[in-house]
Amino acid sequence: MKELHLSNKLAWSLFAAFAIVSLYLLGVRTLVPPDEGRYAEMAREMFASGDWITTRLNGIKYFEKPPLQTWMNALSFALFGLGDWQARLWTGLCGIGGVALTGYAGAKVFGRRIGFYAALVLGSCFYWAACSQIDSLDMGLSGMMTISLCALLIAQRDGAPDHERRNWMLACWAGMALAVLSKGLIGLMLPGGVLVVYTLITRDWKLWTRLHLVKGLLLFFAIAAPWFLLVWMRNPEQPHFFFIHEHWDRFFLKEHHREQAWYIFVVLTAVGMVPWLGVLFQSLALGAKREAGRFRPRLMALVWAAFIILFFTKSNSKLPGYILPVFPALALLTASYLEHGTRRSRMLAAALLSLVGAALLATVPFMPKMAGHAGEHVLYQAFQPWVLAAGFIALAGGGLAFIYARQMQRDLFVLVLAIAGFATTEIMLAGFEPLGQVRAGTNLLPAIKAELKPDTKIYSVGLYEQSLTFYLRRTVTLVDYLDEFTFGLQQQPELAIPTVAAFADQWTRDAAAGVRDVAIIRADIVKDLQQKGVPLRVVAQDSRRTVIANDIKKP
Incomplete structure (x- = not known):
């Protein structure tokens, strides 16, 4: 029998190959809307404006999420320039780091073979491997929550020296703070809920005395609080929108129109665990079995996965990426089962x-x-x-x-x-x-850029192209479009045109005055404008949008 897990040379070679391939593939694809274009554009605007406190999208205040990913993407642009792989670098590093940390935690808590297996399982899980290549908040959040989970397991393992327990618990608190800066209060609520449920099951009340609560909370607030205070001082409207609308309303109300069947996350977890689906249920059963010792790390991993899935199952807002943080825990359970399965x-x-x-x-x-x-x-x-x-x-x-x-x-x-x-x-x-x-819409870029001059105004009519604005390196004026900009435009309504009729009047006046305009617009609206005699010229189009320019009247 080949004991591959004992070879340091093989383990490091595999990790190097995994990291190199993962990093290379970050740049082989166009940024796909909506998420990839949105978060790349937010970072581009932050980098261009130099304002690292007030997050904006298309020049409009955008407070749906905290700024950690925007900061990291903007830093990537500052170091390496604007581009596709630079926009994905943070999520790619989070995915790679999550694999490394899960493998290390597995080896430290369970043994060398399980650590070797855990890294291989997580790095090859369909969901984790795919999301590591996508510029979205879910992998950034998952990377930070992986720090919390793995640090907690290492710190609380039986026989951990006091200095290790302290240091790893501080790492756990730091991971939770960074998770809050990644996507909000769930970065604290989910690990906290897991601890409560685990304690209720095991009756290990002394666990709470080993969390270094005072030092941990001080570190947590030192990392997480400054941005919230600064953004509140500059934008007094931010706290209510962020904490009430984006947390309470999103969880309990259906106004976001993101409802799904109650079992959707169970299905997505099963699909996301491919190619390890055949041992998933056995691995979950292993987590529920009694373990020797005071601390039960497999049960902690099981509670972590189950609590997160059930938490979002209860939510009225259900998006596929919500359950990504469960996969490191499932990888540890799967690796544990594979050792003796x-x-x-x-x-x-x-x-x-x-x-x-x-x-x-x-x-x-x-x-x-x-x-x-x-x-x-x-x-x-x-x-x-x-x-x-x-x-x-x-x-x-x-x-x-x-x-x-x-x-x-x-x-x-x-x-x-x-x-x-x-x-x-x-x-x-x-x-x-x-x-x-x-x-x-990048196939339209050459035609659009041929029409643009430094003073050309660009409109986005009836839609917002999340990726095109990033590739154009310019914001656009929204027309008859609210959606995720509703709150920001309530604060600054002058940044958009509310109706197509008002846009048509402005467009016609600009044409008469010799002012060059370009618009990215829905095809049905173009047809309506043509029927009304609005001066326009179709510059380019595809199956999803049309680009028009105004017919400038020569003096």
Whole structure:
């Protein structure tokens, strides 16, 4: 039997390869709206304006989330320039760091083999691998919450020296503070809820005496509080919107129109655990079993995952990324099970990955029919070879892992399944680029830029293109569009035009005065303006939006 987990050279080589591939792939795709374009543009505006306190989107106050990701993206732009990989660098580093820390915590708390497995499991989980490549808040939050989880497990493990317990608990408090700066109060509420539930189950009341509460709270507020105080001093309207509207209302009310079926997060967790789905339920059962010693780290990991899933299941706002923080805990549980799990369960996991590969291969011929917009079937045709390659890798990787599972070669089984799962995910993401370009509208950039001069006004009519503004390096004037800008425009209504009719009047006056205008606009609105005789010229269009310029009257 090959004891691969004992080789430091192999472990570091695998981690280096994982990090290099992950970092390289950050730049192979266009920033896809809405999230990627939004957070890249917020950081670009912060970098350009030099205002690191008041967060803005399209020049409008934007207080839906705290600023940590915007800060990190803006810092990336300051160090490396504007670009796709720079916009994704923070989430990429959070994903890589989460894998490293989960592996370290697994080795420290459970043993070397489990640490080796935990890193491989997390790095290859479909959800974690995919979200590490996407510029969104969920991976940033998850990276900070992984610090909290892993630091807590290391600090509270039986036999931990006092100085280690203190230092790791301070790291846990720092992770919670950074999680709050990533996405709000859930960075404190979720770990706090996990501790309460774990204590109620185990009756380990002394755990609270080992949390270094006084030092921890001082550190927590020293990290988390300054920005909230500064932004409140500059923008008195921010606290009510952020704490009431974005927390209380989002959780309890349905006004955000993000409701989903109650079981959605259970399904997403199962999908997100591919290629380890075949051992997921056995791993959860292991977490519930009695452990020797005072502290029960597997139970803590189980409570972490279950509490977060149930918390967001109760919420009336349900988005797929909400459950991303559960995957490090699930990776630790899965790694613990894989150390001693049955051969049959490992064979099942391998077979399920092969089944995923077969499903991808079966899907390939039908992909052009998935196009939701006219003319986009060619984009799905371009995606077909990538899905084909991903399907073959999943099918073959699952087959090879099945052989190693049958031969009871645990380390080889885990390694092969992890590589196959990671490769399948990354190939699918890389192949999405043609579709991503159309969703972002970057195919229209040359035509738009040809119309622009430094004083050209750009309007966005009936829509807001989250990614195009980043690539244009300019803000736009919104017309007949509120959505996420509602609060900001209530504070500064002069930054937008409320109706298409008012826009048409301004557009016509500018044309008569020789002022150059460009608008990114919905096709149905263009047709209506043409019927009303508004002077315009179609510059470019695709299946999702149209670009027009005004007909300037020559003197």
